[in-house]
Amino acid sequence: MTCLLRTNQLTKTFQGKEVVSNVNMNIQKGEIYGFLGPNGAGKTTIMKMITNLVKPTAGDIELFGEKLTDTSYHLLGRMGTIIEYPVFYDKLSARENLELHCEYMGYHNKQAIDEALELVKLTNTGSKAVKDFSLGMKQRLGIARAITTKPELLMLDEPINGLDPVGIKEIRDLFKMLSKEYGITILISSHILGEIEQMADTIGVINHGKLIEEVSMEQIREKNTEYIEFTTNDCKKAAFLLEKHLGVSNLRVMDDHIIRVYDPSVPQSSITKTLVMNDVVIESIHKKNSSLEDYFLSLLNGGGIVA
Ligand SMILES: Nc1ncnc2c1ncn2[C@@H]1O[C@H](COP(=O)(O)OP(=O)(O)OP(=O)(O)O)[C@@H](O)[C@H]1O
Numbered sequence: 001m002t003c004l005l006r007t008n009q010l011t012k013t014f015q016g017k018e019v020v021s022n023v024n025m026n027i028q029k030g031e032i033y034g035f036l037g038p039n040g041a042g043k044t045t046i047m048k049m050i051t052n053l054v055k056p057t058a059g060d061i062e063l064f065g066e067k068l069t070d071t072s073y074h075l076l077g078r079m080g081t082i083i084e085y086p087v088f089y090d091k092l093s094a095r096e097n098l099e100l101h102c103e104y105m106g107y108h109n110k111q112a113i114d115e116a117l118e119l120v121k122l123t124n125t126g127s128k129a130v131k132d133f134s135l136g137m138k139q140r141l142g143i144a145r146a147i148t149t150k151p152e153l154l155m156l157d158e159p160i161n162g163l164d165p166v167g168i169k170e171i172r173d174l175f176k177m178l179s180k181e182y183g184i185t186i187l188i189s190s191h192i193l194g195e196i197e198q199m200a201d202t203i204g205v206i207n208h209g210k211l212i213e214e215v216s217m218e219q220i221r222e223k224n225t226e227y228i229e230f231t232t233n234d235c236k237k238a239a240f241l242l243e244k245h246l247g248v249s250n251l252r253v254m255d256d257h258i259i260r261v262y263d264p265s266v267p268q269s270s271i272t273k274t275l276v277m278n279d280v281v282i283e284s285i286h287k288k289n290s291s292l293e294d295y296f297l298s299l300l301n302g303g304g305i306v307a
Contacts, residue, residue, distance in 0.1 A: 002029040002065075004153060004185050005050065009059035012045050012209075020045050021209045022059065027153075027187055027202075032179050034200030035189040036296060042209040043189045047083050047157050050187075052076060064152070077105060080151035082159055086142030090131035094122050094141050097130060098148050107149040116144040119174055135162035143171065147178065154178065155187045160195060168192075172199055193293050205299050213299050220295055228261045228268050230275075230285035235259055238280050242266075245274045257283075 005027040012020040020042040027033045035043050048054035050061055052068065061068040063075045088097050098113045117123045120140040125133070130141065139162050146154055154175075160168050176199060178184045190196050196203060197217070205213040232238045235253050242248040242261065250262040261271065268285060275282055 004029045006062040010056055011058040013057045019209050023211045025204055025211060029185055030183050031201040032186045032199050034196035034203040036196055036203055037206035041206045043206055044157055047155055051081055078151060079153045079155060080146030081155045082142045082146050083157045088130045091129050093127050094125045098145055101145050105149050112148050116148040120144045136167050139163055153185045157189050175199060193296055207300055225262055226289055229288050230259055231257050231283040233281045238275055241274055241278050246270055
């Protein structure tokens, strides 16, 4: 696989505070890379450095195999971006905004504007001024603008903000289509883990400015395990009984009342029977699957994957 975007020890300090620390990211050509992290983790700052809007304090960025410098306009022209909320000429229509953008980018292909508007379902907005668009329509127009010039890399900072569930599904399908059919590489940040889970090939997890994990979804799915979770009044006694009577060693006490058993050979009925016969109350018991959310939370809490 070819690496389309790579950062080497990328670091940014604002007023003496390091907000991005030695980040080494690797985005392969053709993949959808999901960038996950809580508010303030540093995602937007990294994206701004990749588009030359913010200058790194240290480290560097390689785009399309070339080092990014202050004058790398030819590299930036091969990217489509939405960073923070897209800004438009408010009094102009969707089409007029895209025409201006194409002119600015030196991209002369009127048909591409029709195609982009069609892809984001904004063909029937006519002469309506963008100031009268809903937030979701503006987000869709931002995506149209980012894809009009047929970029090789699309970089989208929280692009589904403001969209309703139907809109989110449409945009998710659009990204997948752009990736599969047009071979566009996509870097997308989102707080909505389920969205990333359904779209991304690779995820990069960032917390406090550090990239704490870069892993393929395939690897995460392989690590995904079934477990039995139960709520009880006495975790300590329950854990002791399960170990003594059923030989369970792979369990995790989640809090004062919740235990997870990661042992596929132990049936749920044996757990219930053992605990009830020894006067431990079970308030609820379920079979569950560890999801990306569990994985993400365990990383952010400083642990490894639960398994
Ligand atoms: N221009 C700036 N001057 C000073 N501090 C800044 C500046 N831009 C960002 N920061 C700080 O850098 C940190 C990272 O912010 P950033 O916007 O990159 O995070 P984020 O992961 O994109 O979060 P969010 O999802 O909330 O946008 C935050 O603590 C933020 O306050």
